[in-house]
Amino acid sequence: MAPPTGPRGGGNRNSKPTARTSRGGVAKHRAAARTDRDGDVSMGGPTPGSNPPTGPSGRGGHGRGAGRGASRGSRTSSRLAQNLKNYIGEGGSKHAKTTLKILGIKNSKAASNPDGGVKSLLQFIERKADKHKHIVLGRGTLEGDYVWVKANKDDVASIMHLNGYSYAGAPITIEETTEPFPTGSKFSKEAADTRQKLLALLAKRYNAEQKLLDLSALGTDDILGNLGAIGSQSLAEKSFRAIIHIAGEQFKTVEEKKEGIQSVSLASNEIGDVDQVFTLAYSLPHLRRLDMSNNKLDTLSKISKWKHEFRYLEELYLVGNPLTSLTGYATEITQWFPCLQVLDGNVVRTPQEAAEALKAMTPQPLPQLPSNLRDGENNVASIFLRSFFQLYDHDRVALATQFYDAESLVSLSATPEPGCDADWKPYMKYSRNIQKLGGSRNPAVVQRLFTGASLIAEMWRSLPATRHATVDQPELWIIDCHTFPHLADPSGHGFAMGLMINVHGQFEEADTAEELYGTRTFSRSFILGPSKAGAPHPYRVLSDQITLHKWTPRAAGTASVPVVAAAPAAPIALAAPAVAGVPVIDDATRVQLIQELSRRTGMNAQYSELCLSGTANWNFDLALQSFEEQRANLPHTAFTATA
Amino acid sequence: MTYVDDTNAQCAADAAAKFVSWYYNQINEGKGISNSYVTNNETYKNAGHPPADICVNGQVCPTPEDWEKLLAQQREAPKATTDKKHVNYVVDTYDAHVINADYRFGATQNLIDIHGVNDGVRMMIMVNVSGTVYFGVSKRSNEEYSVKQHFNDVFILVPNWDTLGKQSKYGKKFLISSQTYRAY
Numbered sequence: 115m116a117p118p119t120g121p122r123g124g125g126n127r128n129s130k131p132t133a134r135t136s137r138g139g140v141a142k143h144r145a146a147a148r149t150d151r152d153g154d155v156s157m158g159g160p161t162p163g164s165n166p167p168t169g170p171s172g173r174g175g176h177g178r179g180a181g182r183g184a185s186r187g188s189r190t191s192s193r194l195a196q197n198l199k200n201y202i203g204e205g206g207s208k209h210a211k212t213t214l215k216i217l218g219i220k221n222s223k224a225a226s227n228p229d230g231g232v233k234s235l236l237q238f239i240e241r242k243a244d245k246h247k248h249i250v251l252g253r254g255t256l257e258g259d260y261v262w263v264k265a266n267k268d269d270v271a272s273i274m275h276l277n278g279y280s281y282a283g284a285p286i287t288i289e290e291t292t293e294p295f296p297t298g299s300k301f302s303k304e305a306a307d308t309r310q311k312l313l314a315l316l317a318k319r320y321n322a323e324q325k326l327l328d329l330s331a332l333g334t335d336d337i338l339g340n341l342g343a344i345g346s347q348s349l350a351e352k353s354f355r356a357i358i359h360i361a362g363e364q365f366k367t368v369e370e371k372k373e374g375i376q377s378v379s380l381a382s383n384e385i386g387d388v389d390q391v392f393t394l395a396y397s398l399p400h401l402r403r404l405d406m407s408n409n410k411l412d413t414l415s416k417i418s419k420w421k422h423e424f425r426y427l428e429e430l431y432l433v434g435n436p437l438t439s440l441t442g443y444a445t446e447i448t449q450w451f452p453c454l455q456v457l458d459g460n461v462v463r464t465p466q467e468a469a470e471a472l473k474a475m476t477p478q479p480l481p482q483l484p485s486n487l488r489d490g491e492n493n494v495a496s497i498f499l500r501s502f503f504q505l506y507d508h509d510r511v512a513l514a515t516q517f518y519d520a521e522s523l524v525s526l527s528a529t530p531e532p533g534c535d536a537d538w539k540p541y542m543k544y545s546r547n548i549q550k551l552g553g554s555r556n557p558a559v560v561q562r563l564f565t566g567a568s569l570i571a572e573m574w575r576s577l578p579a580t581r582h583a584t585v586d587q588p589e590l591w592i593i594d595c596h597t598f599p600h601l602a603d604p605s606g607h608g609f610a611m612g613l614m615i616n617v618h619g620q621f622e623e624a625d626t627a628e629e630l631y632g633t634r635t636f637s638r639s640f641i642l643g644p645s646k647a648g649a650p651h652p653y654r655v656l657s658d659q660i661t662l663h664k665w666t667p668r669a670a671g672t673a674s675v676p677v678v679a680a681a682p683a684a685p686i687a688l689a690a691p692a693v694a695g696v697p698v699i700d701d702a703t704r705v706q707l708i709q710e711l712s713r714r715t716g717m718n719a720q721y722s723e724l725c726l727s728g729t730a731n732w733n734f735d736l737a738l739q740s741f742e743e744q745r746a747n748l749p750h751t752a753f754t755a756t757a
Numbered sequence: 758m759t760y761v762d763d764t765n766a767q768c769a770a771d772a773a774a775k776f777v778s779w780y781y782n783q784i785n786e787g788k789g790i791s792n793s794y795v796t797n798n799e800t801y802k803n804a805g806h807p808p809a810d811i812c813v814n815g816q817v818c819p820t821p822e823d824w825e826k827l828l829a830q831q832r833e834a835p836k837a838t839t840d841k842k843h844v845n846y847v848v849d850t851y852d853a854h855v856i857n858a859d860y861r862f863g864a865t866q867n868l869i870d871i872h873g874v875n876d877g878v879r880m881m882i883m884v885n886v887s888g889t890v891y892f893g894v895s896k897r898s899n900e901e902y903s904v905k906q907h908f909n910d911v912f913i914l915v916p917n918w919d920t921l922g923k924q925s926k927y928g929k930k931f932l933i934s935s936q937t938y939r940a941y
Contacts, residue, residue: 473903476892476893476903476904477831477832477833477843477844477892477893477903478831478892478904479831479890479892479904479906479940480813480814480827480830480831480940481814481816482814482815482941483814483815483816484815485815486812486815486816486817488817523854523855523856525852525854527850527851527852527885527887528850529849529850529887545850546852547849547850547851547852548770548773548774548850548851548852548853549774549777549848549849549850549851550850553770553771553774554766554767554768554770554771554774559766559767559770560763560766560767563766563854592815592939592941594812594815594937594939596810596812596935596937598810598913598934598935599806599807599862600857600860600862600881600915600934601856601857601881602857602858602859602860609862612856614883614911614913614935614937616909616911616937616939618909618939618941635907637885637887637909637939639883639885639911639937641854641856641883643856656854656856657854657856657883659852659854659883659885661850661852661885661887661909663849663887663907749816750830
């Protein structure tokens, strides 16, 4: 048949019901066909019993809104119907969309329409593609010579049927494509233009060497002047936000941005409240230097919105603002920015103090106290541990027979860091990490629990050889232990006391089979209880759990095993007794030093004195240094109450 | 001869799993944990059980509330800021041993009669937990922490007779009678 040259007569239109019960779930509730005044929501479909048309001709017979000439509906309401179908899950949601490219609109008469003829072309296709089915296309986009549109995959065949038809006096070519749908320009031409100009402004004002973004005196800037961004306040604020946003966009990652823009100058911008430039804090939270001089900030409240921002700000210039003459201005501002070291050219903090102040704003670990040994009066724990590790290193079978019996339980768990399982090979097959095993249904939960001295000894034999430091080197160990009641008495009657020992330390390891040598950090918990009659020792190990984790070298600071004082009773490792007769310093100086150290560190007078009189020998700097080193080990009672 | 059999080992593993997931979720969210100690359980108190032994980084906490206070102190930065930062415990591993399968302190004779030593109920369990604690993280991720530490928490759990008597699936089945905590 000849390609249609335009909209056909009414008969064809009438033959096409807009939607039917067979597809339109919405209509299912309706008993009878309905057509509203315009005929476009004729989704009611046929009366019960009448089936959707199947025949090709459809002349007259099916059109419910017959003769009204309106059954094709407006695009809007058809789309609404389609959306509803999609929403209730019967429509296009299960159909994949296909992208179509349509060529030919440029030569058509419709090209002179306000939208380039896109709308009327799509309407044409929707109308013509299928006589029996109302097709709904997506929103079309005119890109170059092509109109891009998305259609349901099911409809593509019918639409392709129109390939070669002529529309508004010009033949159209329709092709399927897998090319990405043109998203169109996000910006209008003007916006893109403005963006280019702002980029030029940034290029002019960014100093890569100093990593400085100089946005001072924007009021006199030619580019902004030309953009007309200066006259009004709101326009100026908008352009500032745009500038900051675009500046941020130039860096791919947060790290790059942090590195790329370290300083910003907003000097001489007549800023009366930082609210106007607040976004700076969000875009550049890691800013280190900020120049706000010669603006119009007149009270602290005008800058207080930045109070909790710029945690890493080191230098701030506010000279030339009225607020600098306020009393207490510098103190207040210094408090707001923990890292601030230079305010208006004056040093307000040393780098150390800045680090301290920043630290004070983040949660800190609890103080670390030395070993807590509460094992009764007989030093059972230290005696046991001494023999235990000695034997574990040299004769594990003897160890098992001496301290373990048929009821003793042993298990170990290893926690390799991701990707390092190979380093843990000797241990992994025994690792009873219940979390990793996924609970009690895993047979390994039972299999990897070693019960009885002989099984334990056997397992131990297959583990690499170890060397533990002697318990006489208390700095290498943390030992916490305490007694507890209500173990079963081995005689079968009544309760017995138990001793729980938790040991944290490290050992050298030599795995000759795998040729692995190294050091591991471990935590090991023992439950000691009374032995059965006839055992070599009055107590036995009821339970022994060892957890192995990655070794952290002790030089690496806080993450390592902490230093433990030799005597558990000593509250603080550095608290050596005051050396009598340190000649040069008189009492008044000492009091001063103690006060100063107390002020700087927050320790109370007693601990400050201990710190100064210890190894520091009244050298203030040494004392401060030693405080820093031992800080984590100090009990909270060492500090003056701050609450 | 021995009363340590599979049932007990499995039940102890399950009890540990429930306990560990509950406990660290509570402290990560800053919720209370003091009710899970024998110290605050009437049945144990009336039976004359000593308060739970809680030792945190070498410091003895006389009551569970003192430990809660330490956790709160640890959670809050000394200077409160608007973007409050958090402390997050992430458990890497835990293990559990039954150390007394015939635990009967504070139990009624009825409970002792019903639950045999191989039933995985009247158990005293040692649970050993290790993991990482992150300081100064947002609630969503552990990426931007200021400090991280390894932690090791060792508990002794005892049956909660109050919930054992009932068939309820709610309520803690075990209570803490001892806790030794170290983070470094």
